[in-house]
Amino acid sequence: MTDALLEARSVSKRFGDREALRGVSLTAARGEIVAVIGPNGAGKTTLLSIIAGIQKPDGGELSRSPAEVGWVPQQAAVYGKLTVAENLRLFARLEKRPDVEAVVDRMLHQTGLEARADDQVSTLSGGNRQRVNIAIGLLAQPEVLLLDEPSASLDPRQRERLWQFIRGLAEAGTAVLFSTHNVAEAERNASRVLVLADGELIFEGGASELEAEVGDERDFESAFVEFLRKRGH
Amino acid sequence: MRWLLVKDLQILKRSPLLVALLVIYPVVIAVLIGLALSRGPDKPRVAFVNEVPTAANVIQLGGENIDTSKYGKLLFNSIEPVRVDSEEEAIAKVKSGDVLGALVLPSDLTQKLASGIEPAHVKVYYNAEDPVKARFVQDTINSQVQKANAAVRKKLTKIALGYLHLIVQGGQFSFFGRHFDVLGLAKAEAILRVTLKQIPKNTAASAQVAAVQQFAKIARDNLDLSDNVLKTVGEPIVVDQHVLRGGKTPLDAFAVAVAVTVSLMFVTLLLAAGTLALEREENAFARLVRGLVSRTGLLAEKGLLAAGAAFVVTLAMLAGLALFIDLAWDRFPLWMVALAAGALGFAAMGVAIGAITREVRAASLMAFMLSLPIAFLALVPSGSVSQGLYDVTSAISAVFPFKPTLDALNAALNDAGGLGKALVHLALLVLGYGLLARVSLRRFA
Numbered sequence: 001m002t003d004a005l006l007e008a009r010s011v012s013k014r015f016g017d018r019e020a021l022r023g024v025s026l027t028a029a030r031g032e033i034v035a036v037i038g039p040n041g042a043g044k045t046t047l048l049s050i051i052a053g054i055q056k057p058d059g060g061e062l063s064r065s066p067a068e069v070g071w072v073p074q075q076a077a078v079y080g081k082l083t084v085a086e087n088l089r090l091f092a093r094l095e096k097r098p099d100v101e102a103v104v105d106r107m108l109h110q111t112g113l114e115a116r117a118d119d120q121v122s123t124l125s126g127g128n129r130q131r132v133n134i135a136i137g138l139l140a141q142p143e144v145l146l147l148d149e150p151s152a153s154l155d156p157r158q159r160e161r162l163w164q165f166i167r168g169l170a171e172a173g174t175a176v177l178f179s180t181h182n183v184a185e186a187e188r189n190a191s192r193v194l195v196l197a198d199g200e201l202i203f204e205g206g207a208s209e210l211e212a213e214v215g216d217e218r219d220f221e222s223a224f225v226e227f228l229r230k231r232g233h
Numbered sequence: 234m235r236w237l238l239v240k241d242l243q244i245l246k247r248s249p250l251l252v253a254l255l256v257i258y259p260v261v262i263a264v265l266i267g268l269a270l271s272r273g274p275d276k277p278r279v280a281f282v283n284e285v286p287t288a289a290n291v292i293q294l295g296g297e298n299i300d301t302s303k304y305g306k307l308l309f310n311s312i313e314p315v316r317v318d319s320e321e322e323a324i325a326k327v328k329s330g331d332v333l334g335a336l337v338l339p340s341d342l343t344q345k346l347a348s349g350i351e352p353a354h355v356k357v358y359y360n361a362e363d364p365v366k367a368r369f370v371q372d373t374i375n376s377q378v379q380k381a382n383a384a385v386r387k388k389l390t391k392i393a394l395g396y397l398h399l400i401v402q403g404g405q406f407s408f409f410g411r412h413f414d415v416l417g418l419a420k421a422e423a424i425l426r427v428t429l430k431q432i433p434k435n436t437a438a439s440a441q442v443a444a445v446q447q448f449a450k451i452a453r454d455n456l457d458l459s460d461n462v463l464k465t466v467g468e469p470i471v472v473d474q475h476v477l478r479g480g481k482t483p484l485d486a487f488a489v490a491v492a493v494t495v496s497l498m499f500v501t502l503l504l505a506a507g508t509l510a511l512e513r514e515e516n517a518f519a520r521l522v523r524g525l526v527s528r529t530g531l532l533a534e535k536g537l538l539a540a541g542a543a544f545v546v547t548l549a550m551l552a553g554l555a556l557f558i559d560l561a562w563d564r565f566p567l568w569m570v571a572l573a574a575g576a577l578g579f580a581a582m583g584v585a586i587g588a589i590t591r592e593v594r595a596a597s598l599m600a601f602m603l604s605l606p607i608a609f610l611a612l613v614p615s616g617s618v619s620q621g622l623y624d625v626t627s628a629i630s631a632v633f634p635f636k637p638t639l640d641a642l643n644a645a646l647n648d649a650g651g652l653g654k655a656l657v658h659l660a661l662l663v664l665g666y667g668l669l670a671r672v673s674l675r676r677f678a
Contacts, residue, residue: 053523067524077516094525116576 002030005175006051006069006144011060013199020046021199023060027184028144028175035167036179037224039233042196046177048146064082070142074135074149080122084113084132085119091136111165111179119181125156134165139163145169147178151185163189187220195224197233250590250599277373280335280358281314285342292347293623312336312373320356327358330623331616334359334370352471359474360615361643364487369614371474378472409431443472456552490642494575495608497547498635501576502593502600505539505583510596528674532584532667537584540576547572560646571645578634581666588673603633611636634662 013021018104020042028034036044049055053066053227078087090102097103103161108114111131116124120131130150135143147166167189169177180186187207195203195210203210211223214230292302315332317323323335337356345353355378359370399406403417416424424441512518514529520527551568554560583600590596611630617625630636641655 049519054519071520071523073516073519075516077520079515079517091520091525094521 001047004063006177007063008047008051009061011047011050011057011062013028013043013050013055013058019199021050021057021167023218024196025060025200026177026194026201026204028177030143030173031170032176032192033170033176033190035186035193036177036196037183037186037193037226038196040138041198043199045148045160046199048148048177048179048194052146054203064144068142068144070140070145071138072134072137072147072150076121076129078121078129078132078136080134082119083118083120083226085109086134087119088139089136092139097139103139110138111135112161125158126153127155130154130158130162132167136164138169142174143179144175147176147182150178151180151182161187175208183221183224184219188209193226197228197231202228202231202233238587270389277312277369278332279312279373280317280326280332281324282314282317282320282337282627283333283461284320286340289340289343292343296300300562303626311598312377324358326361329620330360333614334374336374344625354473356475374386374427374472379668404651430668459591465664484561485558485644486647489551489558490562490639490646491612493551493572494635494639494642495546496550497543497572497575498579498604498608499601500546501539501543501579502583503597504602505535505540505580506587506596506600507593508538509587510590510593513591514593522673529671532588532670532674535587536577536580536667540573540580543579544569544572544576547576561648564645564648567645568642570656571641571652572657574640574641574659575634578662578666581663582634585670585673586665590671604635607633607635611639631658632662632665634659637662 006026008024008026010023010025011017011021012023015149016224020109024043024047026034036047038044046055048071051062051064051066052069052071054071079090082090085104085108088107089100092100092103106119111134113128113131113135116128120164121129130153134147137147145166150166151162154162163185166176166178178190190203190207193203193207193210197226203213207220210219210227216222216224280309288526305454315326316336320335320337323332323337326332327335335358337355337358339354339356342355345351357370357374398404398416401418403415403420404502406413408416428441472532509532512521518531521531526534548569551560551572555562586600586603587596590599605632610626611633613623613626637655640649640651641659643649644655645650
């Protein structure tokens with residue numbers, strides 16, 4: 001693949017006797033949105049955690065250091081007792097951004113949280129809290145953004161707003177890699193899907209390619225379930 | 234209801250740390266309380282040296298034979314005597330902490346008691362590294378000596394009354410082997426009355442007047458002697474106290490050191506453990522340590538925050554207490570050194586607790602549950618429990634910062650000595666707990 005901003009080669013990870021990842025390789029190009037889907041325990045979060053530098057792999061290589069990758073964890077990693085602006089300011093300082101206030105203003109504008117800038121995060125809705133969470137992941141203006149189950153706790157309206165925002169980032173050239181349980185969401189928003197099962201990458205391609213591989217299924221979710229069944233998962 | 238109970242039991246089963254704390258904590262507290270009750274300070278172990286020859290145990294006071302060993306038995310009702318052969322052996326036992334104190338009865342004890350003229354002295358040795366213990370030893374020995382004094386006082390009062398009776402009524406009196414016929418005031422008055430009537434000089438009457446003169450002399454001498462007797466009646470046995478180790482810290486100043494150390498412990502432990510656990514509870518830990526802050530840096534930040542806050546709070550507390558209790562302000566720089574070192578020791582322990590636990594509540598609970606027993610153990614004085622048990626409590630206390638912090642603060646406040654040793658001890662604990670916290674953070678993150 002040309003213009004790949006992120007490349008992982010043969011990444012493996014064990015937890016005791018269990019193989020969480022078995023030689024997984026992937027790429028993400030500029031402006032591409034890549035979805036990682038799979039059943040529970042497939043290794044999605046482990047894969048993203050390794051790319052984000054939270055965990056160390058037992059084997060394999062990564063093209064980017066964790067510092068060059070933006071990371072948005074599944075649960076909002078923000079301080080409830082601080083305001084939105086204070087959270088952004090804190091992490092901007094820790095990221096050693098040159099003009100902290102300008103970065104904070106930009107992220108407040110980008111996430112549409114200007115009106116809530118002085119509100120404590122603990123008073124925000126789940127959707128707004130997730131927006132702060134994503135904003136912190138974007139403070140360093142990373143070329144690659146990782147999102148672990150970004151819409152898990154959001155209602156449909158909040159989800160749609162979130163995806164609008166993420167699509168905007170991709171259009172601006174950011175490579176986005178996200179994990180999700182919601183295969184319909186992956187079909188709608190991802191330009192490419194990776195299917196993980198039992199730590200193994202068993203499919204890589206477009207949603208329509210996966211449907212075609214299964215045959216005459218009614219929708220992508222059914223096709224995905226049938227695909228897993230056929231592969232013995 | 235039943236299924237809720239099953240669910241809660243399953244959760245408890247999957248929380249081994251909490252269950253361990255819930256089980257171990259009451260057991261430890263129960264053992265400590267049990268020890269306190271069974272080996273309490275009502276029967277302290279005291280080394281006992283009796284240099285009085287067996288034959289001299291019975292003395293004569295006021296014409297009565299008194300067995301002094303009976304008073305020794307009274308003393309043994311209140312202490313557990315550890316009989317030793319010499320004063321040196323007794324001192325060694327006190328120094329080693331095997332006994333709470335030592336009581337030495339010198340060989341001339343009964344002889345002095347029998348004379349009724351000067352007080353008999355007993356010697357008491359103890360360590361005063363802990364003023365509570367020092368006060369306890371003083372109170373215990375003093376109360377026992379007072380009992381003996383009260384018993385002897387009865388006898389000496391009888392002697393004093395005998396002298397007074399002799400002066401008034403007359404009779405036989407022996408003093409250092411010399412025998413006197415004491416005329417007595419009553420007879421003297423009668424003689425004088427007769428003599429006044431038969432006044433011719435150079436007759437038998439002149440001899441009677443001479444007798445009156447002799448009586449006057451002896452009466453004056455006896456009255457002089459009565460002064461000493463009355464002093465002796467006031468305190469027949471005097472305790473000579475010897476402090477073998479430790480300073481002479483006033484009890485209220487020591488209480489200040491304990492109160493400040495306890496406050497320092499709670500504030501620092503809870504703050505350090507809580508703030509570190511909060512990073513994980515807020516899910517921010519992973520975000521921070523993926524390049525923004527090193528794990529060691531995070532630990533140092535939490536430790537310094539807790540230590541700094543506790544330092545300010547306890548310094549203010551100390552300054553406030555100094556308004557009511559006489560503390561040496563010229564030692565203020567040493568107060569700060571001791572508080573800072575203690576705060577760092579507790580902070581290192583606090584971050585270790587915060588690194589082991591995952592939640593603020595668990596961290597706070599663990600910090601609180603650890604604090605009380607370590608403070609309790611650190612205050613167990615030597616000699617109040619058996620040597621083996623004291624060694625165990627000392628070893629346990631040595632791995633927690635409470636005891637060295639208390640020692641440092643006591644030394645800083647009261648010039649009790651040992652500040653340098655306590656500071657080195659705290660420095661080692663900071664390193665040890667810092668290492669434990671760092672390893673735990675890697676293990677549990």
